[in-house]
Amino acid sequence: xxxxxxxxxxxxxxxxxxxxxxxISICNVTGCAAVRSNELVAELQxxxxxxxxxxxxxxxxxxxxxxxxxxxxISIQPENIYYxxxxxxxxxxxxxxxxxxxxREKLIxxxxxxxxxxxxxxxxxxxxxxxxxxxxxxxxSGGYSTLINAITEMDPAEVIQEIMTSGLRxxxxxxxxxxxxxxxxxxxxxxxxxxxxxxxxxxxxAFMDRSALESDPHRVLxxxxxxxxxxxxxxxxxxxxxxxxxxxxxxxxxxxxxxxFGLLGQDICGTPFSLKLDVRLGAGAFVCGExxxxxxxxxxxxxxxxxxxxxxxxxxxxxQPTLVNNVETFANITGIIKKGGKWYSQTxxxxxxxxxxxxxxxxxxxxxxxxxxxxxxxxxxxxxIGGGIPKKGRKFKAIQTGGPSGGCIPAEHLDTPVDYExxxxxxxxxxxxxxIVIDDSxxxxxxxxxxxxxxxxxxxxxxxxCRVGTVQLYNLLGKxxxxxxxxxxxxxxxxxxxxVRNTSLCGLGQAAPNPIVSTLRYFRNEYMEKIKxxxxxxxxxxx
Amino acid sequence: MxxxxxxxxxxxxxxxxxxxxxxxxxxxxxxxxxxxxxHTIQESFGHxxxxxxxxxxxxxxxxxxxxxxxxxxxxxFNMIPLGEHVFSLxxxxxxxxxxxxxxxxxxxxxxxxEPGQTTPDNKLSFVEARCVGCxxxxxxxxxxxxVVGKLTPDEMKQRIKEWMxxxx
Numbered sequence: 001x002x003x004x005x006x007x008x009x010x011x012x013x014x015x016x017x018x019x020x021x022x023x024i025s026i027c028n029v030t031g032c033a034a035v036r037s038n039e040l041v042a043e044l045q046x047x048x049x050x051x052x053x054x055x056x057x058x059x060x061x062x063x064x065x066x067x068x069x070x071x072x073x074i075s076i077q078p079e080n081i082y083y084x085x086x087x088x089x090x091x092x093x094x095x096x097x098x099x100x101x102x103x104r105e106k107l108i109x110x111x112x113x114x115x116x117x118x119x120x121x122x123x124x125x126x127x128x129x130x131x132x133x134x135x136x137x138x139x140x141s142g143g144y145s146t147l148i149n150a151i152t153e154m155d156p157a158e159v160i161q162e163i164m165t166s167g168l169r170x171x172x173x174x175x176x177x178x179x180x181x182x183x184x185x186x187x188x189x190x191x192x193x194x195x196x197x198x199x200x201x202x203x204x205x206a207f208m209d210r211s212a213l214e215s216d217p218h219r220v221l222x223x224x225x226x227x228x229x230x231x232x233x234x235x236x237x238x239x240x241x242x243x244x245x246x247x248x249x250x251x252x253x254x255x256x257x258x259x260x261f262g263l264l265g266q267d268i269c270g271t272p273f274s275l276k277l278d279v280r281l282g283a284g285a286f287v288c289g290e291x292x293x294x295x296x297x298x299x300x301x302x303x304x305x306x307x308x309x310x311x312x313x314x315x316x317x318x319x320q321p322t323l324v325n326n327v328e329t330f331a332n333i334t335g336i337i338k339k340g341g342k343w344y345s346q347t348x349x350x351x352x353x354x355x356x357x358x359x360x361x362x363x364x365x366x367x368x369x370x371x372x373x374x375x376x377x378x379x380x381x382x383x384x385i386g387g388g389i390p391k392k393g394r395k396f397k398a399i400q401t402g403g404p405s406g407g408c409i410p411a412e413h414l415d416t417p418v419d420y421e422x423x424x425x426x427x428x429x430x431x432x433x434x435x436i437v438i439d440d441s442x443x444x445x446x447x448x449x450x451x452x453x454x455x456x457x458x459x460x461x462x463x464x465x466c467r468v469g470t471v472q473l474y475n476l477l478g479k480x481x482x483x484x485x486x487x488x489x490x491x492x493x494x495x496x497x498x499x500v501r502n503t504s505l506c507g508l509g510q511a512a513p514n515p516i517v518s519t520l521r522y523f524r525n526e527y528m529e530k531i532k533x534x535x536x537x538x539x540x541x542x543x
Numbered sequence: 544m545x546x547x548x549x550x551x552x553x554x555x556x557x558x559x560x561x562x563x564x565x566x567x568x569x570x571x572x573x574x575x576x577x578x579x580x581x582h583t584i585q586e587s588f589g590h591x592x593x594x595x596x597x598x599x600x601x602x603x604x605x606x607x608x609x610x611x612x613x614x615x616x617x618x619x620f621n622m623i624p625l626g627e628h629v630f631s632l633x634x635x636x637x638x639x640x641x642x643x644x645x646x647x648x649x650x651x652x653x654x655x656x657e658p659g660q661t662t663p664d665n666k667l668s669f670v671e672a673r674c675v676g677c678x679x680x681x682x683x684x685x686x687x688x689x690v691v692g693k694l695t696p697d698e699m700k701q702r703i704k705e706w707m708x709x710x711x
Contacts, residue, residue, distance in 0.1 A: 030675070030676060030677055030690065031676075031677045031679050031680055031692075034677055034680055034683070034689075034690035034691065034692050034693075035680070035692070035693060068677075068678075068679020068680060069679060071679070071680075201676065202673075202674075203674070204635030204636045204637070204638075204639075204673070204674035204678075205635050205636035205637045205674065205678050206674075206676075206678070207674075207676035207677065207678055207679075210676035211676075242582070243619075243672070243673055243674070243675050243676070244676060280578075280579070281578070281579070281582055282619075283578060283581070283617030283618070283619040283620060284619035284620075284673055285616065285617050285618060297578065298575075299575050300575040300576060300577040300578050300579075300605075300613070301577075301613065302612055302613050302616040303616065359678055359679075361636075361637035361640075361678040361679060361681060362636070362637050362640045362641070362681075363640060363641070367637075367678070367679040367680075367681070368679050369679070400636065403636070434636070434678075436636050436637055436640060436678075438640060442640060450636070450639055451636075460616075
């Protein structure tokens, strides 16, 4: 495949599409499929066929348009009309309305609605626009030209330099500078190097990676291929959790298509660069999101973390240098190489560059997926983009970020800019991007115990602080929940959080106490209320 | 020295073993294919029986202890068969905040099932699903694998009752 051949495909696609007067796109990822978007696609196609409009109206299943609360959403181009909560029964009405009066009661004003207007899409640029199951659609949107340019015009060091300049940091939650990681792998000695995509999105309440894989699989592949070229890897794996069947299906199909087009496989574009990619399935273990555990799992073992160093960058998969990056990190690569690291670094804050995808859920009006510039405040996310708290009479209480490893941020800190350091300073973390809004009907001890139960169940059992500590923390929280805790229990709770945090082997254990520590910090009164007056206390009072 | 690619005969003449063998063959009977093989076994048979585990460990030259360790380490693999119908309730954070706990209670009082249990007549299994990534539709449940979301806990209970009676 050369640039000329790509151009041929682009022209052919443009010609094909030019005959259509209208293009109806329907969100068709897991979330919307649960509200019958598959049937909607079929109904629209049948209706178009029935009326003999096959050459005028294109019906296109696309990726996620973001606003899950109003799903399935359809868009009609070139009129740029968006409809919300469509049902298969409304298919004839949609076709009727083409070129005439739109369906008023279903309209979404994307220009004014802050949910759409406030976003800045890079990693999700193609989500909801292209058909994820067709490589031609991706190519027509400019896809794979960056890979071809990179491997024919740039040397690996230049590619890494661009990533360094961009300031991109790992989107899986750790926030390690991506360029630095690439540079370490590139320098490492090994007969074979690997590139691994971490798509084991284990945080409950986070679905950015699922959506990225289902909506724009080729963008992830292109990012991986550029990374492989930069670090000198010739083999790679996508480790996808088994709970995401649609993502697995689409990624497998995408790899096959790319191989057929000569964009993956042997001697890509006639250069000596080769890359063989494979999909590996997770099997339901949260700890496999940790890179060393993930590597163990790909090797067919229990997904238990290993001591670092050596870091995977030096000795990872099959003891070879291995680059492990998250889905969203890879999804950002193509844009950076295409437009330059400098361009990317213009967005964001001093230390956190670019945009970040968040999954906005819980007690909030506009649940869905958003991509926003780093540095946006939590308040803007919750009240402008998210539309605030939906239930009447309920108030915002906290926003939980970072999943079971993160913390709850209360209302007084809503004006904090969202970046790696600020969230950490508040005792939470960026995490992979789940944001769960909690209203005042929730109790924070319940919340902390919920997360502790999760960490307890997911602890792999390798190191004692995590294996034993999480159980003890869970039981202690139970005492608070039932109002049976003593002041001594509070001291033990805090001490134990400290021990588990500082002595656990991997990130799971080290971060497991965060939900307790952050709720203790901001909602200490809820814990105090549950402490029963101690014997000495009672005595004092009676005197 | 170990004999490479020694062929182990499947436990019986069930044709599904061919699918399992195909997965192992595709990866050259490497010990690293263990998890992929377990996935195929579960997909084909619904659960991982002792004999299936033995077959995989013998074929891939993995000690049975390790194969058992791997199979039981991961939540997704079930070592005992599930009931005819499977009800899974997502217990992810968004679903939890939106009242999945109520449905959990309902399953206990209405059908006497705790997560991981199957009714004595083998009709219904209740499992806790790990976050399926449809948090925008929370609370979410899966009725025989079909995602159902955007319902209140009360509507969910109603839907479960309908789903259960539909079969009879």
